[in-house]
Amino acid sequence: MSLRHAVLGLLTEGPASGYDLLKVFEASLANVWPATQSQLYGELGRLADAGLIEVVAEGPRGRKEYGLTEAGLAELRRWLIEVEPESFRRTDMLLRVFFLGVVSPEQAQAYLREQGAVAARGRESLEEIRSTVDKGDLENAPLAVYGRIALEWGLRFTAMQQEWAEWAARQVDRIGERHTAAAPGTDGSGQSRP
Amino acid sequence: MSLRHAVLGLLTEGPASGYDLLKVFEASLANVWPATQSQLYGELGRLADAGLIEVVAEGPRGRKEYGLTEAGLAELRRWLIEVEPESFRRTDMLLRVFFLGVVSPEQAQAYLREQGAVAARGRESLEEIRSTVDKGDLENAPLAVYGRIALEWGLRFTAMQQEWAEWAARQVDRIGERHTAAAPGTDGSGQSRP
DNA sequence: CTTGACATGTAAATCGTTACATGATTTG
DNA sequence: CAAATCATGTAACGATTTACATGTCAAG
Numbered sequence: 001m002s003l004r005h006a007v008l009g010l011l012t013e014g015p016a017s018g019y020d021l022l023k024v025f026e027a028s029l030a031n032v033w034p035a036t037q038s039q040l041y042g043e044l045g046r047l048a049d050a051g052l053i054e055v056v057a058e059g060p061r062g063r064k065e066y067g068l069t070e071a072g073l074a075e076l077r078r079w080l081i082e083v084e085p086e087s088f089r090r091t092d093m094l095l096r097v098f099f100l101g102v103v104s105p106e107q108a109q110a111y112l113r114e115q116g117a118v119a120a121r122g123r124e125s126l127e128e129i130r131s132t133v134d135k136g137d138l139e140n141a142p143l144a145v146y147g148r149i150a151l152e153w154g155l156r157f158t159a160m161q162q163e164w165a166e167w168a169a170r171q172v173d174r175i176g177e178r179h180t181a182a183a184p185g186t187d188g189s190g191q192s193r194p
Numbered sequence: 195m196s197l198r199h200a201v202l203g204l205l206t207e208g209p210a211s212g213y214d215l216l217k218v219f220e221a222s223l224a225n226v227w228p229a230t231q232s233q234l235y236g237e238l239g240r241l242a243d244a245g246l247i248e249v250v251a252e253g254p255r256g257r258k259e260y261g262l263t264e265a266g267l268a269e270l271r272r273w274l275i276e277v278e279p280e281s282f283r284r285t286d287m288l289l290r291v292f293f294l295g296v297v298s299p300e301q302a303q304a305y306l307r308e309q310g311a312v313a314a315r316g317r318e319s320l321e322e323i324r325s326t327v328d329k330g331d332l333e334n335a336p337l338a339v340y341g342r343i344a345l346e347w348g349l350r351f352t353a354m355q356q357e358w359a360e361w362a363a364r365q366v367d368r369i370g371e372r373h374t375a376a377a378p379g380t381d382g383s384g385q386s387r388p
Numbered sequence: 389c390t391t392g393a394c395a396t397g398t399a400a401a402t403c404g405t406t407a408c409a410t411g412a413t414t415t416g
Numbered sequence: 417c418a419a420a421t422c423a424t425g426t427a428a429c430g431a432t433t434t435a436c437a438t439g440t441c442a443a444g
Contacts, residue, residue: 001431002286009293019395033289034282036433041397061395061440073296080297080305085287087312088228092196093279095227097344099203102267103274108340111274118281145369146302149362150291153355160354161347168343175339195403213423230405235425255412255423 003043006033008052008068008076015056015067018044031154047072097168109172116165123158126151197237200227202246202262202270209250209261212238225348241266291362303366310359317352320345 010016010024018041025035044066047053052072057065068076093115100108130151133144204210204218212235219229238260241247246266251259262270287309294302324345327338 002284002289003431005293006289009289009296012293012296017395018397022395029289029292031282032292033284034432037396038398038434039432041395045397059395060442062397063395076293077297080290080293081301085285085290085309087287087316088225089283089285090196090227091279091283093281094344094347095196095200095203095223096274096279097340097347098223098226099199099206099270099274100340102203102206103271107275112343115279122281145365146291146294149306149365150288152362153288153291153358156354156358157351160350164347164350168346171339171343197403211423212425216423228404231424232406232426233404235423236403239425253423254414256425257423 002033003035003039004047004052005076005079006035007040007043007047008072008079011053011066011068012073012076015065017059017063017065019063020065032150100172105172105175109169112165112169112172116162116169119158119161119165123155123162126154126158130155196227197229197233198241198246199270199273200229201234201237201241202266202273205247205260205262206267206270209259211253211257211259213257214259226344294366299366299369303363306359306363306366310356310363313352313355313359317349317356320348320352324349 006025006029007021010021010029016024018037021044022035022037022040025033025040029035044053048055048066052069052075053066054069055064056067059065096111100111103111133148133151200219200223201215204215204223210218212231215238216229216231216234219227219234223229238247242249242260246263246269247260248263249258250261253259290305294305297305327342327345
């Protein structure tokens, strides 16, 4: 139920329409909390019904600008301070690792190396954002500081993942050395545990 | 749609009932891909309908043991090799960071330090698992190797998160020094951007 | 006057969680 | 025989994705 709070958070920067918010979700929040158009308009309706946001202006093409209400800001603060973040991570990438024994060591290594490369590419694009952000030094404005902190998480995460993937690929080498003959192909033949 | 593949993966270790699988999900897979009982039984039914698994034995209390079919193993391999993992992470914890500007620097710091502590606790419990696993040296059996690789990810991830959170809390100190008077409480008064 | 950007919404399907419901078997 | 464990399922609700549907305005 955090899309709700993401919307409230974005509206602290000033009023915006669903369309505006959608662009923010696609651009800056895409890596943290993706949202689709459907979901967003639905949530805006529900937030307005709940009195957490309200229409503050109407524009051309039926444009509705929403602004945060007092209740909305209070709810955002409550969520930030009182509600514990859910810690579990459903990671597709890691789930696969558990089952890499069913493909050949070469295929497993290819998988791990690819994950390392994906992380490296991610890190590069974040580095670019960093250099842009760090240039326009905004005198420690809170937003810049917290945005920079989130960015740093991404930088460290991708670096960690890259190093881990490379390490992991090397570990698989050590199986390869012992099981060269036993490696099953993709032919769909029998199970690993007889 | 990866619960499906998690189930297929677990069944490569041998036939199991829904009840058996549920325990595995709660114990070893809980941190990577949580699943509830409802979801699991539903998925088992659908997998059986699709011919990817089949009932290989029936026990007491209506127990049904499912085993992987050839088609199921082929599907698992296809998923591992051909389907790219989805990279986006919906991280509650990080979403909040973006909005920490709406609470006081002290509260923001408390939040970040708590996240560091959570990571530290997670890391400790993984370290314990590691010491257990590393003792019973299973001669590089593929399962032990890949399980160990996944565990290593957790160790590195929690270490990274702990260090990041501590770094982040120090960054907030630097705002605190400049904005000591401007910090809003939890009283729900006005917005940061008038 | 056509294209592209702006702008909002609904419908159907799938996935996930919580809670409910039921009953059989083993063990002390 | 009572309690714990084994064992499977359904119902209701909320979150998410994909696709559909509609219409306005500005610029070339």
